[in-house]
Structures are given as structure tokens and as C-alpha cells.
Amino acid sequence: MASGEMVFFSRPQSAAVKIVAPPAKAQEPVGNNGKNSPRKDMTQRQCRNILIYGSCKFQDKGCNFYHPSHDNPSPAPPESPVPTPALPAHTVNAPVFVPKRHRSPIPSPTSPPQYPPILQSTETHSSGSPSPTADSGSDAVESSNDDQNDNARSGPVATSTPNPSAAVFEPFNFAQSNQYEFVPSYPESYEIVQAPMPDYDTPANEMYYPTSAAFARQPLLYHLYTQPRSDDLELRYFVPDDIREELQRRSETVHMAPVPGLNLPEDLQDYHSLAPLEPVSGDRRKFGSWHSAVYRAVNSKDGQTYVLRRIENFRLPSVDAFTSIEAWRRIKHPNIVSVKEAFTTRAFGDSSLVVVYDYHPNATTLFENHVKAKAGQVSNGRGNRTQERIPERTLWSYIVQIASAVKAVHDAGLSVRVIDVTKVLITSKNRVRISSCGIVDVLMYEARQDISMLQHEDLAMFGKLISVLCCHHPNAANHPQKALDQINRNYSVDVKNLVISLMSKMNIQGKKPIDQVVDVIARHTMQEFEEAQNAVDRLEGGLMSELENGRLFRLLCKFGFINERPEFALDLRWSETGDRYIIKLFRDYVFHQVDEHGKPVVNLSHVLTCLNKLDAGTDERIMLVSPDEQSCLVVTYKEVKSYIESAFNELRAG
Numbered sequence: 001m002a003s004g005e006m007v008f009f010s011r012p013q014s015a016a017v018k019i020v021a022p023p024a025k026a027q028e029p030v031g032n033n034g035k036n037s038p039r040k041d042m043t044q045r046q047c048r049n050i051l052i053y054g055s056c057k058f059q060d061k062g063c064n065f066y067h068p069s070h071d072n073p074s075p076a077p078p079e080s081p082v083p084t085p086a087l088p089a090h091t092v093n094a095p096v097f098v099p100k101r102h103r104s105p106i107p108s109p110t111s112p113p114q115y116p117p118i119l120q121s122t123e124t125h126s127s128g129s130p131s132p133t134a135d136s137g138s139d140a141v142e143s144s145n146d147d148q149n150d151n152a153r154s155g156p157v158a159t160s161t162p163n164p165s166a167a168v169f170e171p172f173n174f175a176q177s178n179q180y181e182f183v184p185s186y187p188e189s190y191e192i193v194q195a196p197m198p199d200y201d202t203p204a205n206e207m208y209y210p211t212s213a214a215f216a217r218q219p220l221l222y223h224l225y226t227q228p229r230s231d232d233l234e235l236r237y238f239v240p241d242d243i244r245e246e247l248q249r250r251s252e253t254v255h256m257a258p259v260p261g262l263n264l265p266e267d268l269q270d271y272h273s274l275a276p277l278e279p280v281s282g283d284r285r286k287f288g289s290w291h292s293a294v295y296r297a298v299n300s301k302d303g304q305t306y307v308l309r310r311i312e313n314f315r316l317p318s319v320d321a322f323t324s325i326e327a328w329r330r331i332k333h334p335n336i337v338s339v340k341e342a343f344t345t346r347a348f349g350d351s352s353l354v355v356v357y358d359y360h361p362n363a364t365t366l367f368e369n370h371v372k373a374k375a376g377q378v379s380n381g382r383g384n385r386t387q388e389r390i391p392e393r394t395l396w397s398y399i400v401q402i403a404s405a406v407k408a409v410h411d412a413g414l415s416v417r418v419i420d421v422t423k424v425l426i427t428s429k430n431r432v433r434i435s436s437c438g439i440v441d442v443l444m445y446e447a448r449q450d451i452s453m454l455q456h457e458d459l460a461m462f463g464k465l466i467s468v469l470c471c472h473h474p475n476a477a478n479h480p481q482k483a484l485d486q487i488n489r490n491y492s493v494d495v496k497n498l499v500i501s502l503m504s505k506m507n508i509q510g511k512k513p514i515d516q517v518v519d520v521i522a523r524h525t526m527q528e529f530e531e532a533q534n535a536v537d538r539l540e541g542g543l544m545s546e547l548e549n550g551r552l553f554r555l556l557c558k559f560g561f562i563n564e565r566p567e568f569a570l571d572l573r574w575s576e577t578g579d580r581y582i583i584k585l586f587r588d589y590v591f592h593q594v595d596e597h598g599k600p601v602v603n604l605s606h607v608l609t610c611l612n613k614l615d616a617g618t619d620e621r622i623m624l625v626s627p628d629e630q631s632c633l634v635v636t637y638k639e640v641k642s643y644i645e646s647a648f649n650e651l652r653a654g
């Protein structure tokens, strides 16, 4: 045996193949003439050709090694443990021990890495014994890892003109029908409440890791067939900047610390960290005729942030007043801010009613976006604001979304009771949600009213809201004829007819008023549906490019948990003979490569390639070298992956 050759032996508890540098002096006897003579135990040692090729051409031509008979092809020779299972030829020949200073940091381009077939099934990963053909480069696949419409005044559309019988313009009389009228107070100025960012807490990080200890099968190799869709680097690897920035801004808002010194309760039922969502100075805000305030607060049970709308000095007539809140809790609709719960409290020093809603960070209202004059936009001297006109397509999008929300509420036997530009939130681009639902039901519990009357009022409020949006003026609804003239000038006849329908009593026999509205806007609903699907496609495209990041981050977290754990130094499994040692060597292989001068190699592509192959659990083999350069281990990514899984699960199990 040449002095440079390695001795192979199989590890009892691991499929890794260990390669150990031989002792300085070979213990081979030397013949009389000074040349190496065949060792005495040669006939007891299994011929390596059998191991590698399955047969030996020289078996009958003088080969001195042991050849098992064909009847009993692989009886273990008495003193020479052989690797189990047998290794393919190229693998046995491949691992040549290279001292660290001569080691190439990246696999040589002349020996391209082996990849599993693109649609490799579970069976092709059968552990430990990859066939030579499965490893063959011919099946290899390169890893991919390195690698309003403003239709303004579109003209009259005869088909959508509502039924004349339903469209008689007979303005709805609120005063006669409703003892409660929501009178919005339109804010003029806002302050930005900002504070330093607190540390990010990760109470829910458990959900990132599945609880099952073992993989029943190899997960799909998503990264091998997720192809970037564009040549543009920016689009290939990251979500579009505008989406990323928007999401980051929302995340920052959620984590913003409340301003100290506001004299707010520290704990309010299950909520803490209260922060006002409106300016704290200036006039007290009103909700209808009640003084009100809106806060953001964190729920201590689920760690989520919610919005608390407080009505000051409210005395609950009966606990039954909360019955409607239960009904509202059940309504889950994409255009309604969900109601979570309601309670009364004395924590503010008075008797307050608090209704809790989902929080949509950085939401603004329709009023703030389309009605309130922005800085620099002042009255033109004739009382008209210089707000930009809402494109007709956007207007219809709002109308369809609000109509859909109103329909859901009416179908549930409830009424919205507040449909106003100050209470409809814009939570993302062109996405609106009706807020403050349920609260009027509690406030007006004692003045019970006929539900069909309330539902008619909802539609009238809806018509007013459209008028206000079209005219950019909060008083537009109080001058219906002027508002209709302006709508007629700026928008299609469909909009005008819809406003007329909503502000009149829609009374087609046997049909709910909201269903009549839905019929009127049907054509625009289809368009909205298409837009929504396009938006989903765009978001999916963005998500696709971020797929890799989350996956690799979770993998790195596992590494962080497992590596460098001195408390396990005496544990055999974590010592230099155990499986955990391989994880450490793999970490060194991925991150601590050095060049021929011993300088650290910082190569992100190498890291990404290794981590992706690890995550996919490929059968490709790598050689891991111990820090003292005295031993090498040949393992597959698949094996390393299983060691990491089991080490991590052991840590989790505690």
C-alpha cells in the first residue's frame, strides 16, 4: 500500500466515511532485497477492486488480496472492517487529503458538483447508498440559486342605467328616520406621534419550526425549479422596492414605542403600551356626539397590536348592549375592520366604553386622502379645494369594495350605521375597509330601531360618501343638486345614477336594497375582480423572489442554535466522534474556508450554494476536514441535513 493511501472504515453510528491520515511509519514488513514484499495478512484483506467495482480482473492472475466467492459475495473478512454500504468508485478515489493551506475554498470547476435530478422522488434519496448512476453528472441540474386607468367621463352607458322606478331622486330624510345621526368632525391638522424603536421581540418564533422530529420524506426541491422571471437583477432576487418599503414602514409603525408622559393607563384589561392614533393636543375629538379617542395597544395574550376606540363618559345601560358586538365579531370581510371585543373600564378615570378592532398600521382615512386639503393645497378663493380629482377607476374600486362590505353586513342582519369618509380606512393601495363597526349599536342600544330602516340609511350614507369623494368637500352631501351637477361634469353617468339610486329609497319589491345596488354596479364589479386577481399575481411574483431568503434564514438560525455549545463538551454525541461534530465541520466548510495563503475566503455564492444543497438534502458528497487536518469525513448533504434536524430537535425537546 502506498504511503499516501488512506484507510477506510465505516462509522458504527453514522453513514459518514472517515478518512484518517496514516501514522508516520507504515508497519509493512520489508523483504530481504529491501523492496516492499506482500504483507502476510494480504490474503485476509478484502480486495479493494471488489469494493469499488464489484469484481477484480486480477483475481485469478495473481492478486494477493482476499476475494469472496460468488455464492457468498461479501462475507466480512475477519480483521478488516469494510465500509457499509460499499462506495461508488469515483467517491472512493475522490477524497484526497489536502492540507488546509493547499485547500481550494470552492469546489474545483474541473470537478463540477453533482446535483440530483430536477424532479427527484423520495426514493432517489434512499439513504446511504446512492448508486453510481444516481450520482452521474448526466442527470445534473444547475441550481438556480446562484444564480387607473382613468376612465373619467367614459360617456353614458345605457345598459347600467338603473330602473327608473328605483331611480326617482327622492332624497332620503335622515332626520325623520333616525334618532341618531353620525356627525363627523373633520380634522384639520395632525401631529405625527413618533418614538424610538424598541427591541424586536420574537414571541411567535416557535411557529417557524415544525414540531415533528423527523422528515417522513424529503421536502420538495423548490429552489431547484423556481426560476427567476426576469433578467433584471433587482426583480430577480427581491420583492419590488415599493412593496418592501411599504411593509417595512408598517412593521416599524407596529414596533414604535408609545410616547411617555401621556398619562394613559399602563394596563387596560388585557392591553398595554397604549399610544394615541390622533393628535393629543388641541380639541377633543368626537364620535358623533360623544367624546372619543383612538389608541393603538398591544394585547398581552397574543402579542398583537389592536386599535381601541374609547367613548368617554359612557354608562352602559345593560350588558345586553354587547350582544351586537358578538354578531360583529363573526363578520370577517376584507373590506371591514374586524371587531375583536368590547368592554367598559374606569382605567381612564371615567366610565369609558372601549371597542377593540384589528390594527392596520399606517392606515389613513378617505377624508385624509381625498378631502382634506394637503399642505400647500389651499382654497382657490372660490371655496373650492385644489384636491386632485379621484380617477373614475379608483372611485369605482372604492364603491365596489364598500358595497361588498355593506352587503356582508346586511346579509348578517346588521347595519353599518357609520359610512363616512372619516371612518373608511385606506389600508393599502386602493384598498378600503369600513372601520368603527358595532360601536353605534352599543351606544344606541336603548333606542332600538327597525333594521330595514337602518339598512336604508346605510345606503343613503353610502350615496353621501360618494358625493363627498367626487366633490372633495365634506359639505357636498348637504347640497345634493350641486353635488350631482359636479358629478355629472367630472364622472360618467353611471356614477351619477348610482348616487341618485342610493339617496333615494330603493324599493323594488322582494329584493333587498343592497342587492339592487349590487345589480347596478355589476359591470364594475367584474373589473374590480380582474384587478384584484392581477394584484394577487403581482404579489405572488414578489413573494417568489423572496422565497429563498426566509428558508436560508431559518437554516442559519438552526446553525446558530446548534454550534458552539460548550455545555455539551463532554457529551459523546457532540464530541469529535459524534454526529454533531460533523455539523461543526460542515459549518467550517461553509463559512470558514481559507485560501492557499491561509486567508479567510468570504464568498457568498459558496455559502448560498452549500446552504441550498443542504436544505434540499442532495446526495452530493463533500469532504469535511478537521481543524487539525488529521482526519477527513466524506458525507452527503443529505446526511448533514439529518444530523442538523436531529440536533435541533434534541435542543428543542430540552
Ligand SMILES: Nc1ncnc2c1ncn2[C@@H]1O[C@H](COP(=O)(O)OP(=O)(O)OP(=O)(O)O)[C@@H](O)[C@H]1O
Pocket: 184, 185, 186, 187, 277, 278, 285, 286, 287, 294, 307, 337, 357, 358, 359, 360, 361, 362, 363, 364, 365, 367, 422, 423, 425, 435
Ligand atoms: N383599525 C385601525 N387601524 C389603523 N388605524 C386606524 C384604525 N382605526 C382608526 N385608525 C386611524 O386613527 C386615526 C383616528 O381615527 P378616527 O376614526 O378618529 O378618524 P378621524 O379622521 O380622526 O375622525 P374624527 O374626525 O371623527 O375623529 C385615523 O388617522 C385613522 O387612520
